Amino acid sequence: MATTEETQAIMESLPPAMLEKATAAADWVIILPVAIALVCGALLLMLRNSRGTQAVFAALSVIAILVCEVDLFIRVLETGPQAMTMGNWLPPFGISFTVDMIGVLFAIGASFVTLVVIIYFQAEIVAREVRNGFYSLIMLLLAGVTGAFMTGDLFNLYVWFEVMLIASFGLLIIGGRKMQLDAAIKYGFLNFLATTFFLIGLGYLYGMLGTLNMADISLTAPNAPVGPITAVAALFLLAFGMKAAAFPVNAWLPASYHTPDPAISALFGGLLTKVGAYALLRTLLLLLPGSREVLDPVITGIAVFTLILAPLGALAQTNLRRAVGFLVIGGIGAVFAGLAVPSLRGVAGGTFYAFHSMLTMTALYLVAGLVERMTQATDTRFMGGVYQFNSPVSIMFILLVFAAAGLPPFLGFWPKLLIVEAGLGMQDWLIVSAVLINSLLTSIAGTRLWAHIFWRSGREGDEAEVFNDRLRPLTVIENRASLTAAVSLVAVIMVLGLWPNLIFESVRIAASDLLQPERYVSATGLEVTP
Amino acid sequence: MKTVIFRTIAPVLVAIMVVFSVFVLLRGHNEPGGGFIGGLIAASAVALYGIAVGVEEVRKALRVDPLAIAGFGVLLSSLSGLVSIAYQVPFLTGLWTIFHFENTEIAVSSPMFFDIGVYFAVLGTLAAVALALEEDEDQK
Numbered sequence: 001m002a003t004t005e006e007t008q009a010i011m012e013s014l015p016p017a018m019l020e021k022a023t024a025a026a027d028w029v030i031i032l033p034v035a036i037a038l039v040c041g042a043l044l045l046m047l048r049n050s051r052g053t054q055a056v057f058a059a060l061s062v063i064a065i066l067v068c069e070v071d072l073f074i075r076v077l078e079t080g081p082q083a084m085t086m087g088n089w090l091p092p093f094g095i096s097f098t099v100d101m102i103g104v105l106f107a108i109g110a111s112f113v114t115l116v117v118i119i120y121f122q123a124e125i126v127a128r129e130v131r132n133g134f135y136s137l138i139m140l141l142l143a144g145v146t147g148a149f150m151t152g153d154l155f156n157l158y159v160w161f162e163v164m165l166i167a168s169f170g171l172l173i174i175g176g177r178k179m180q181l182d183a184a185i186k187y188g189f190l191n192f193l194a195t196t197f198f199l200i201g202l203g204y205l206y207g208m209l210g211t212l213n214m215a216d217i218s219l220t221a222p223n224a225p226v227g228p229i230t231a232v233a234a235l236f237l238l239a240f241g242m243k244a245a246a247f248p249v250n251a252w253l254p255a256s257y258h259t260p261d262p263a264i265s266a267l268f269g270g271l272l273t274k275v276g277a278y279a280l281l282r283t284l285l286l287l288l289p290g291s292r293e294v295l296d297p298v299i300t301g302i303a304v305f306t307l308i309l310a311p312l313g314a315l316a317q318t319n320l321r322r323a324v325g326f327l328v329i330g331g332i333g334a335v336f337a338g339l340a341v342p343s344l345r346g347v348a349g350g351t352f353y354a355f356h357s358m359l360t361m362t363a364l365y366l367v368a369g370l371v372e373r374m375t376q377a378t379d380t381r382f383m384g385g386v387y388q389f390n391s392p393v394s395i396m397f398i399l400l401v402f403a404a405a406g407l408p409p410f411l412g413f414w415p416k417l418l419i420v421e422a423g424l425g426m427q428d429w430l431i432v433s434a435v436l437i438n439s440l441l442t443s444i445a446g447t448r449l450w451a452h453i454f455w456r457s458g459r460e461g462d463e464a465e466v467f468n469d470r471l472r473p474l475t476v477i478e479n480r481a482s483l484t485a486a487v488s489l490v491a492v493i494m495v496l497g498l499w500p501n502l503i504f505e506s507v508r509i510a511a512s513d514l515l516q517p518e519r520y521v522s523a524t525g526l527e528v529t530p
Numbered sequence: 531m532k533t534v535i536f537r538t539i540a541p542v543l544v545a546i547m548v549v550f551s552v553f554v555l556l557r558g559h560n561e562p563g564g565g566f567i568g569g570l571i572a573a574s575a576v577a578l579y580g581i582a583v584g585v586e587e588v589r590k591a592l593r594v595d596p597l598a599i600a601g602f603g604v605l606l607s608s609l610s611g612l613v614s615i616a617y618q619v620p621f622l623t624g625l626w627t628i629f630h631f632e633n634t635e636i637a638v639s640s641p642m643f644f645d646i647g648v649y650f651a652v653l654g655t656l657a658a659v660a661l662a663l664e665e666d667e668d669q670k
Contacts (some may be wrong), residue, residue, distance in 0.1 A: 023618050023619055023620050025615055027620075028621070035611065035612060035621065038604060039604075039605060039608045039609070039612075041601075041604070042601040042605035043601065044601075045597055045598065045601030045604070046598040046601040048598075049595070084620045084621065085620060086622045087620065087621075087622050087623045087624060136601070
């Protein structure tokens with residue numbers, strides 16, 4: 001046994017293990033979005049049998065989260081990335097939350113979309129689903145997504161992926177229909193597989209570098225041997241590519257997203273694939289840029305195939321929400337395209353596209369849900385005549401199709417412009433032409449849907465004069481909750497499309513922090529070595 | 531499984547298991563044990579009681595919904611992390627106070643409340659799963 005003096009001497013000779021700096025209460029905005037979502041999810045689980053108050057409580061908490069994130073956004077805009085290391089353990093040993101521009105931008109998008117979906121859901125409330133914990137699963141999903149966007153630790157990212165996966169699994173099967181269970185098996189199996197690949201990659205990476213702190217990895221990875229570290233990057237590419245539903249591992253998305261209630265589809269379409277896209281941008285650009293260069297032909301191939309095949313899939317679909325699912329996949333292709341031309345513009349374009357896709361795809365699913373309710377069908381062959389019946393919905397749908405295709409002056413145009421400019425700058429004609437062809441095909445697929453659902457007066461096979469007689473008007477609550485939610489989301493998309501300056505500025509900062517990690521690393525509290 | 535022997539011995543076993551689970555929970559900070567394993571033991575006590583006397587009885591005895599217990603656990607754990615906002619340290623930093631009672635030291639800390647939260651989360655989740663499974667069996 002060592003005496004007290006000896007112990008003290010040993011203790012003093014050791015390097016410090018804890019951060020001594022005080023944390024101001026205002027710095028807590030870094031962790032509060034996740035903490036509020038978790039606390040609220042837990043409370044809602046306890047209150048799941050009390051009806052009525054749950055929706056208000058959930059909506060208020062999402063608003064609180066949104067306020068924290070906007071405050072965080074302003075801080076990041078003014079002073080650069082922010083970090084907090086849990087328990088004050090010295091990084092890279094403590095688990096850090098490091099929030100840079102891309103993280104906070106996506107987090108804001110995620111909470112805003114969640115708020116819209118909660119309002120939209122008020123019209124389609126099923127008491128049984130609420131009792132089974134609908135709202136608490138929504139909050140846990142938001143906690144998982146926000147945690148994934150904000151964490152500065154790769155293993156912690158894995159944990160948030162799991163939180164998100166479990167919550168989405170619950171939401172997918174909450175209606176209990178047979179089709180949903182079938183979808184949940186495909187969705188669950190492939191996503192568990194992807195997370196397992198991620199975990200295997202994590203294990204290799206930790207074995208090689210001895211660290212999982214993102215900032216620390218970006219410092220130590222350049223010294224690691226190229227071959228093994230590229231193998232890890234390839235595993236990440238596969239895992240996150242599956243999560244993001246990129247070609248050729250995209251089959252689970254169209255097989256599952258159309259089965260739950262439209263509100264849940266919308267939430268999935270807006271949030272889940274984007275976390276995969278975010279993780280790709282984060283790992284391949286900030287952490288392992290050297291490996292990205294080696295994998296560049298693969299990434300280009302994935303981008304081109306995803307960009308072209310996804311809208312073709314949408315063209316071939318007759319199920320409305322399945323077709324929208326293919327449009328979601330096409331958007332992931334655009335993020336890959338940004339990853340394939342990693343100049344400042346290209347990365348900014350990919351980031352911008354993912355943000356745009358969060359809002360637009362959610363809105364598309366919400367509008368599709370309204371259409372399904374009016375036509376009482378899920379198959380576009382049995383829809384028709386909605387334009388005469390409800391013109392606001394049809395106008396929203398066509399605007400969203402234009403935004404998804406990337407026609408000016410809608411929101412999707414700006415990121416595609418950035419990516420094309422980057423491709424031209426790097427003489428990558430393949431990416432440039434794929435992005436342009438994607439826009440063309442997406443507008444064809446989208447306008448075809450529009451023509452079938454809205455323009456045609458009756459159902460497929462009917463004579464032109466025969467009006468679709470199965471249409472039913474929206475009820476008062478549907479107008480008040482669902483239509484209002486969808487209209488406000490579309491309005492936000494339009495406004496951001498017409499005045500994109502703020503987002504341009506933010507994605508430029510996001511891209512430069514991804515490409516030059518100095519600010520990210522020093523925010524975590526690590527020394528930047530030359 | 532509603533044999534006389536089992537029904538007679540089950541309450542005694544359940545009481546011992548619950549007390550033991552609390553013991554395992556509290557010794558967990560420095561020695562093997564902790565919230566997760568404690569919660570598992572408590573949940574197996576609930577499951578055992580369910581096999582012996584039927585799910586309805588257990589739900590009556592628990593008074594609250596098992597999932598609400600799990601929610602309370604997550605809430606307690608999160609709040610134990612949030613306490614540190616008042617002490618100018620980051621989320622989840624361990625905070626300690628030591629009370630002196632006669633000649634014993636009683637250490638009260640935020641990691642302990644975190645662990646108690648884990649205990650309730652595990653207990654609630656697994657009890658809900660076990661009771662749901664046993665309920666199915668009762669219906670047959």
